[in-house]
Amino acid sequence: MISTVFIETPIGIASITGDENGVSKISIIADKEQVPSDKIPDELKNVVTQLEDYFEGNRTDFNIDLNPSGTDFQKKVWKELSKIPFGKTVSYLDIAKRLGDPKCIRAAATANGKNPLWVVVPCHRVIGSDGSLTGYAGGLWRKKWLLEHENPVKQQSLF
Numbered sequence: 001m002i003s004t005v006f007i008e009t010p011i012g013i014a015s016i017t018g019d020e021n022g023v024s025k026i027s028i029i030a031d032k033e034q035v036p037s038d039k040i041p042d043e044l045k046n047v048v049t050q051l052e053d054y055f056e057g058n059r060t061d062f063n064i065d066l067n068p069s070g071t072d073f074q075k076k077v078w079k080e081l082s083k084i085p086f087g088k089t090v091s092y093l094d095i096a097k098r099l100g101d102p103k104c105i106r107a108a109a110t111a112n113g114k115n116p117l118w119v120v121v122p123c124h125r126v127i128g129s130d131g132s133l134t135g136y137a138g139g140l141w142r143k144k145w146l147l148e149h150e151n152p153v154k155q156q157s158l159f
Contacts, residue, residue: 003041006034007048009055011142014118016044016051022067023047026118028138047120054119057149060086068116077111084125087150091129113137119146 002024004017013034017025020043040048046064053059068078080098084090092112096105113135115123124146128134136143 005037005044008036022065024067025116062120074111078121081121089125089127093129
Protein backbone atom coordinates (compact mmCIF):
# COMPACT_ATOMS: atom_id res chain seq x y z
CA MET A 1 0.00 0.00 0.00
CA ILE A 2 1.42 3.39 -1.03
CA SER A 3 1.49 6.04 1.70
CA THR A 4 2.03 9.80 1.56
CA VAL A 5 3.03 12.13 4.35
CA PHE A 6 3.54 15.91 4.42
CA ILE A 7 6.27 17.47 6.56
CA GLU A 8 7.28 21.02 7.21
CA THR A 9 10.80 22.05 6.20
CA PRO A 10 12.50 25.44 6.47
CA ILE A 11 11.80 25.98 2.76
CA GLY A 12 8.27 24.66 2.42
CA ILE A 13 6.06 21.63 2.84
CA ALA A 14 7.53 18.40 1.49
CA SER A 15 5.44 15.53 0.22
CA ILE A 16 6.91 12.04 0.73
CA THR A 17 5.45 8.96 -0.95
CA GLY A 18 6.49 5.36 -0.58
CA ASP A 19 5.70 1.86 0.54
CA GLU A 20 7.44 -1.18 2.04
CA ASN A 21 9.72 -1.29 -1.06
CA GLY A 22 11.10 2.20 -0.45
CA VAL A 23 10.52 5.88 -1.05
CA SER A 24 9.27 6.62 -4.56
CA LYS A 25 8.88 10.39 -4.41
CA ILE A 26 9.93 13.36 -2.31
CA SER A 27 8.96 16.79 -3.55
CA ILE A 28 8.43 20.30 -2.34
CA ILE A 29 4.87 21.41 -2.94
CA ALA A 30 3.52 24.81 -3.84
CA ASP A 31 0.15 24.35 -2.12
CA LYS A 32 0.26 26.93 0.65
CA GLU A 33 -2.89 25.41 2.14
CA GLN A 34 -1.28 22.00 2.74
CA VAL A 35 -0.58 21.33 6.40
CA PRO A 36 1.92 18.82 7.80
CA SER A 37 0.55 15.34 8.51
CA ASP A 38 -0.42 14.45 12.06
CA LYS A 39 0.52 10.79 11.70
CA ILE A 40 3.52 9.32 9.92
CA PRO A 41 3.04 5.87 8.38
CA ASP A 42 5.55 3.32 9.67
CA GLU A 43 7.10 2.80 6.23
CA LEU A 44 7.95 6.55 6.01
CA LYS A 45 9.19 7.20 9.56
CA ASN A 46 12.84 6.60 8.65
CA VAL A 47 12.85 9.06 5.74
CA VAL A 48 10.99 11.69 7.78
CA THR A 49 13.50 11.38 10.64
CA GLN A 50 16.45 11.59 8.28
CA LEU A 51 15.07 14.65 6.47
CA GLU A 52 14.39 16.37 9.79
CA ASP A 53 17.98 15.59 10.86
CA TYR A 54 19.27 17.00 7.55
CA PHE A 55 17.36 20.26 7.93
CA GLU A 56 18.49 20.57 11.57
CA GLY A 57 22.11 20.31 10.36
CA ASN A 58 22.68 16.89 11.95
CA ARG A 59 22.87 14.73 8.79
CA THR A 60 25.06 14.88 5.68
CA ASP A 61 23.94 11.70 3.93
CA PHE A 62 20.90 9.45 3.76
CA ASN A 63 20.38 5.76 4.37
CA ILE A 64 16.95 5.19 2.86
CA ASP A 65 15.51 2.48 0.63
CA LEU A 66 14.65 4.22 -2.63
CA ASN A 67 12.18 3.01 -5.24
CA PRO A 68 11.75 5.78 -7.83
CA SER A 69 10.05 5.32 -11.19
CA GLY A 70 12.06 6.32 -14.23
CA THR A 71 13.85 5.16 -17.34
CA ASP A 72 17.12 3.26 -17.10
CA PHE A 73 18.98 6.39 -18.22
CA GLN A 74 17.25 8.57 -15.61
CA LYS A 75 18.12 6.05 -12.90
CA LYS A 76 21.79 6.13 -14.01
CA VAL A 77 21.79 9.92 -13.72
CA TRP A 78 20.12 9.82 -10.31
CA LYS A 79 22.70 7.28 -9.15
CA GLU A 80 25.48 9.68 -10.20
CA LEU A 81 23.73 12.54 -8.41
CA SER A 82 23.70 10.43 -5.24
CA LYS A 83 27.50 10.27 -5.38
CA ILE A 84 27.95 14.06 -5.11
CA PRO A 85 29.33 14.69 -1.60
CA PHE A 86 27.55 16.92 0.89
CA GLY A 87 28.74 20.52 0.53
CA LYS A 88 30.16 19.97 -2.97
CA THR A 89 28.86 20.87 -6.41
CA VAL A 90 29.43 19.51 -9.90
CA SER A 91 28.40 20.71 -13.34
CA TYR A 92 25.98 19.11 -15.75
CA LEU A 93 29.00 18.41 -17.97
CA ASP A 94 30.69 16.59 -15.07
CA ILE A 95 27.63 14.35 -14.74
CA ALA A 96 27.63 13.63 -18.49
CA LYS A 97 31.33 12.74 -18.36
CA ARG A 98 30.76 10.45 -15.37
CA LEU A 99 28.13 8.69 -17.46
CA GLY A 100 30.80 8.14 -20.12
CA ASP A 101 29.47 10.50 -22.80
CA PRO A 102 30.03 14.29 -22.61
CA LYS A 103 27.56 14.66 -25.49
CA CYS A 104 24.67 13.48 -23.30
CA ILE A 105 24.83 16.71 -21.26
CA ARG A 106 21.32 17.84 -22.28
CA ALA A 107 19.80 14.41 -21.61
CA ALA A 108 21.58 14.30 -18.24
CA ALA A 109 20.28 17.78 -17.40
CA THR A 110 16.75 16.73 -18.35
CA ALA A 111 16.99 13.60 -16.17
CA ASN A 112 18.36 15.76 -13.35
CA GLY A 113 15.28 17.98 -13.66
CA LYS A 114 13.00 14.94 -13.38
CA ASN A 115 14.62 13.70 -10.18
CA PRO A 116 11.70 12.48 -8.03
CA LEU A 117 13.68 12.35 -4.78
CA TRP A 118 14.18 15.94 -3.68
CA VAL A 119 17.18 16.53 -1.37
CA VAL A 120 17.87 12.80 -0.85
CA VAL A 121 19.12 12.54 -4.45
CA PRO A 122 20.91 15.91 -4.43
CA CYS A 123 20.10 17.46 -7.81
CA HIS A 124 20.52 20.84 -6.11
CA ARG A 125 24.28 20.18 -6.09
CA VAL A 126 24.46 20.44 -9.89
CA ILE A 127 25.34 23.87 -11.23
CA GLY A 128 26.31 25.38 -14.56
CA SER A 129 29.86 24.92 -15.88
CA ASP A 130 30.43 28.62 -15.22
CA GLY A 131 29.45 28.18 -11.55
CA SER A 132 26.02 29.73 -11.98
CA LEU A 133 22.86 28.49 -10.33
CA THR A 134 20.82 27.03 -13.14
CA GLY A 135 17.29 25.68 -13.30
CA TYR A 136 15.77 24.01 -10.29
CA ALA A 137 12.25 22.59 -10.13
CA GLY A 138 11.76 23.88 -6.58
CA GLY A 139 12.86 27.41 -7.51
CA LEU A 140 16.36 28.85 -7.58
CA TRP A 141 15.91 30.42 -4.14
CA ARG A 142 15.47 26.92 -2.67
CA LYS A 143 18.53 25.64 -4.53
CA LYS A 144 20.55 28.56 -3.13
CA TRP A 145 19.20 27.87 0.37
CA LEU A 146 20.12 24.16 0.18
CA LEU A 147 23.65 24.91 -1.07
CA GLU A 148 24.17 27.49 1.68
CA HIS A 149 22.78 25.02 4.23
CA GLU A 150 25.38 22.48 3.11
CA ASN A 151 28.27 24.92 2.88
CA PRO A 152 30.82 23.82 5.48
CA VAL A 153 32.15 27.38 5.86
CA LYS A 154 29.73 29.49 7.85
CA GLN A 155 30.20 33.25 7.83
CA GLN A 156 30.34 34.64 11.32
CA SER A 157 28.59 37.86 12.14
CA LEU A 158 30.91 40.75 12.85
CA PHE A 159 28.38 42.60 14.97
